[in-house]
Amino acid sequence: MEDLIKLLIFACLLFWPLTFAAPVEPHESGGSEHVVIIDKSNPTPPRVADVLERLALHEGHADVHHIFNNSAFVGFAASMKSHCLDLLANMTDVRRVEASVNVQHALVSPSSSSSHPLQQRQTSSLYATRPDAPWGLQRISTSTNVHGNAKAMDYTYSYPASSDASATLGQGADIYILDTGVYTAHNIFADRASMVWSYDNHMADVDGHGTHVAGTAAGSILGVASNANLFGVKALDADGGGYSSNVVAGIDYIVNSHDRRKREQGDGFVGSVISVSLAASGTVAAISDAVEAAVEAGVHVVVAAGNQHVDACGTSPSDSGGRGGPAITVGSVGMEGRESEFSNFGECVDVYAPGEEIISSWIGGRNMIESLSGTSMATPHVTGIVACAMAGNATLAGDPGLMKEWVRMQAVASPATPGIRVANNGVKDFGDGGDGVLGFEKVARDEVQVSKRASDENEWTWANSQRGVMRCRRMAQASEDLSYLRSIAVCSARHGLVRKGLDLLDALTPWIR
Numbered sequence: 001m002e003d004l005i006k007l008l009i010f011a012c013l014l015f016w017p018l019t020f021a022a023p024v025e026p027h028e029s030g031g032s033e034h035v036v037i038i039d040k041s042n043p044t045p046p047r048v049a050d051v052l053e054r055l056a057l058h059e060g061h062a063d064v065h066h067i068f069n070n071s072a073f074v075g076f077a078a079s080m081k082s083h084c085l086d087l088l089a090n091m092t093d094v095r096r097v098e099a100s101v102n103v104q105h106a107l108v109s110p111s112s113s114s115s116h117p118l119q120q121r122q123t124s125s126l127y128a129t130r131p132d133a134p135w136g137l138q139r140i141s142t143s144t145n146v147h148g149n150a151k152a153m154d155y156t157y158s159y160p161a162s163s164d165a166s167a168t169l170g171q172g173a174d175i176y177i178l179d180t181g182v183y184t185a186h187n188i189f190a191d192r193a194s195m196v197w198s199y200d201n202h203m204a205d206v207d208g209h210g211t212h213v214a215g216t217a218a219g220s221i222l223g224v225a226s227n228a229n230l231f232g233v234k235a236l237d238a239d240g241g242g243y244s245s246n247v248v249a250g251i252d253y254i255v256n257s258h259d260r261r262k263r264e265q266g267d268g269f270v271g272s273v274i275s276v277s278l279a280a281s282g283t284v285a286a287i288s289d290a291v292e293a294a295v296e297a298g299v300h301v302v303v304a305a306g307n308q309h310v311d312a313c314g315t316s317p318s319d320s321g322g323r324g325g326p327a328i329t330v331g332s333v334g335m336e337g338r339e340s341e342f343s344n345f346g347e348c349v350d351v352y353a354p355g356e357e358i359i360s361s362w363i364g365g366r367n368m369i370e371s372l373s374g375t376s377m378a379t380p381h382v383t384g385i386v387a388c389a390m391a392g393n394a395t396l397a398g399d400p401g402l403m404k405e406w407v408r409m410q411a412v413a414s415p416a417t418p419g420i421r422v423a424n425n426g427v428k429d430f431g432d433g434g435d436g437v438l439g440f441e442k443v444a445r446d447e448v449q450v451s452k453r454a455s456d457e458n459e460w461t462w463a464n465s466q467r468g469v470m471r472c473r474r475m476a477q478a479s480e481d482l483s484y485l486r487s488i489a490v491c492s493a494r495h496g497l498v499r500k501g502l503d504l505l506d507a508l509t510p511w512i513r
Contacts, residue, residue, distance in 0.1 A: 029063055031081035032099055035245050035286040036088060038074045039095035046093050048076050054091070055084045066199075066249035070256045072293035077245035098286045100245040105179065105209045105236055106279045106304035106376040108342050128427070133157035134222055135335055136354030140381050141427045143412040145337040150357035151371055158427040159224075160392055170225025170387035172270035173397075174261065175217050176254045177380075178247065179210030179277060180240055182232030186211065187366045188219035189230060197253040198234035199246040206238040208363040212372055213277050215361030217380035217387070222360050222369070224384020224425070228391075231257070236278060244284045247276075247317075251290040255297050262298075271390035271397035273300035275383035276317055276327075277376035279307070284316040291317050295326035300390070300400045302383045304375040305331040305344040312344035322348035328386070328404050330423070332356065332378040337416035343375055350404065351411040351423040353378035382407065385425045 038045055048067055052058055057078060059067055066077040077100060080088075088097045130137075135146045137157035146155065159169060183205045184193040193214065195203040205211050210232060218228045235250040236242040251274070258272040274294065280287070291301050303317040312318040312329055321329025329348050332340035332355025339345065340355055355378030362370035385407065390397035396406055411421035 028081050028083065029079070031063075031079045031084070033065065033077055033079050033243065033245055034085065034088075035077045035096070035098050035100055035248055036075045036094060037068070037096035037286065037289055039093050040074060041095075042093040044093075045074070048074060051088075051091070051094065052076065052078075055080070055087060057084075066245055066252070068248060068252040070252050070297070071259050072255045072297040073252070073290060075248075077249065096286060096289055098244075098284070100243045100286075101280055101282075101284055103236070103242050103244055103247055103278050103280045103284075103287075105207075105240040105374075106277050106307050106379070107209055107240065107372060107374040108307055128158055128161040130157040130159065132221070134359045136216070136358050136377075136381055137222075137224065139333075139335070139354045140224065140385065140423050141425050143424065145415060146335050148335070150335055151359060153359065158425075160388065160426050168227060168391070170218065170228030170384065170391045172268070173225060173228040173387035173390045174231060174258070174270070174272045175214075175225065175228050175383060175387050176231045176233050176257075176272065176274045177210050177214045177217065178233045178235055178250045178254070178274055179205075179213055180207040180236040180238075181205030181210045181234040182214045182230060183208075183211040183361070183363045184230075184232065185366055186215070186219075186361045186368075188215055188221055188223070188361050190220050192218070192228070193230035193232065195232040195234070196257065197232075197250065199242070199249060200234075200237075203232070203234065205232070205234070205363055207236065207240050208370065209236070209240050209277070209372075209376065210234070211363050212358075212360045212370060213275060213376060213380045215369075215380075216358060216377060217275055217383045219361055224381055225387035225391075228384070228387040233274075242278075244280065244287050244316075247278070248286050248290045251294050255294050255299060258297065258299050271300065272298075273302060273383055273386045273390065275380050276301065276303040277374075277379045279304060279318060279375075280316045281308075282315060283319050287316045288320050291320045292326045295400045298398065298400065300386050300403055301327040302379055302386060303327045303329050304379045305329050305349050307332075307342040307374050307376075308344060309342055310344055311346040311348070313346050313348040315344065318344060319348055321350050322346075326400065326404075328382060328407055330375060330379045330382045331420075332373075332375045333414060333417070333420060333422055337414040337420070337422065339417050339420055340373070340375075342373075343378075350408055351382060352414070352420050353381040353423040382423050385410075385423060388425060 063079040068075045088094055132153050133155045135150055135155045138155035139146045141158040182193055214230050215222045217223055218225045218230050220226045233250045235246040254274055262269045295301055305312040305318045306315045318329045320327035328350045331349040331352040332343040333352045334340055334356040355375055356373045357371050358377035359369055359371050362368040396403045410424045410426055412424050414420040414422050
């Protein structure tokens with residue numbers, strides 16, 4: 001009898017979980033789409049499949065639209081009803097659950113609906129200037145405003161030249177256009193562009209916006225970084241709209257691509273930058289999380305400020321910019337250097353760039369161009385600057401935070417609008433015969449001594465017998481009494497070309513006034 005009782009107790013204990021465990025409620029299809037981000041900081045973060053299983057879902061389910069799985073963030077986007085949302089709310093290893101919202105490219109209505117054939121012009125990358133350029137390229141390579149006809153192609157683009165051809169015009173840098181797609185057959189891309197991902201598996205750019213952005217970033221005649229690689233990542237539809245879930249999924253693809261190319265290319269890898277010319281009507285935490293995670297993974301991110309003429313800190317992804325944010329947020333100026341009437345503004349805007357009547361590539365033919373306005377058009381100017389800087393300076397390429405400070409420092413004050421600083425590619429006053437620096441300024445990371453005396457414009461002079469006199473400026477993290485400058489110092493030669501690379505780290509000496 002005693003043995004029988006023990007056997008019955010054992011059987012009860014054995015089947016206890018099966019008897020009393022709450023069954024998983026069957027998934028009820030439908031509901032609104034939500035973006036779910038798993039907390040990677042959890043000591044034992046679950047797999048995406050584990051979280052889906054708790055919701056009676058799986059990766060192949062029709063309601064699961066995207067899976068995010070990269071070195072920066074993990075999660076998914078799925079259509080779910082309230083019972084799933086309630087379950088997610090009680091999962092301590094889930095960081096973010098947010099309804100997917102509408103986003104739209106940051107384009108102001110075109111001033112004209114007609115497109116024009118692009119006439120080929122002879123240019124040479126052997127020189128530091130390129131004629132027959134759009135006005136925007138001249139504006140980012142000089143410290144003065146541009147005057148003339150915005151739709152003319154009679155301006156001069158000055159760019160950092162180098163004895164090392166690989167450091168010229170973004171050679172080897174990877175630019176990802178997160179937009180409506182890219183018409184890769186356009187002549188100005190010269191076989192450097194490819195479509196690599198689409199939210200709906202249709203790769204064509206039917207809207208044209210992404211193609212225009214790509215042309216400004218890296219077109220061979222119309223663009224800033226004319227030797228960079230271009231990758232189209234389609235997150236917006238034929239009307240230029242879409243959902244935040246598609247944007248996050250596009251960033252997921254880009255981070256994975258960045259990691260893979262970095263691993264495959266080894267020391268030959270230059271770097272990655274995402275151009276994001278879109279905006280939501282408010283802040284979207286999932287997009288902000290994805291942008292921050294991408295930057296932490298080593299991907300540079302440049303975003304549009306938006307066109308509502310409101311504080312850019314109130315919309316996404318522009319709220320990821322500013323002193324405290326990981327991204328570079330770009331506002332728009334016109335030829336006269338004034339802030340565009342449509343441009344968002346505020347502390348989240350890092351720099352401004354040409355964004356009115358910008359001529360760039362268009363869909364419908366291999367030579368088609370179009371003139372458009374918006375912070376969408378301003379953003380790729382800065383994207384191109386970042387790509388060129390990545391190719392010219394390995395330290396900037398590997399540190400998005402340092403790159404952001406470099407971009408902010410290079411920006412020049414607009415004579416027309418106090419407080420507006422216009423992006424510059426490091427070639428200041430070159431076209432006007434001034435003594436501006438032709439080439440990328442050197443960047444140093446170290447603790448160095450500086451004078452305790454106040455400094456005009458935060459500039460100091462550093463002397464070294466081997467390299468001559470350098471002019472250095474404080475960028476960040478200086479002590480209040482200026483007794484030391486920690487982490488970041490940017491130095492440029494007082495005259496002439498600064499060579500590619502970072503070779504002053506081994507010779508940092510006490511600074512003198």
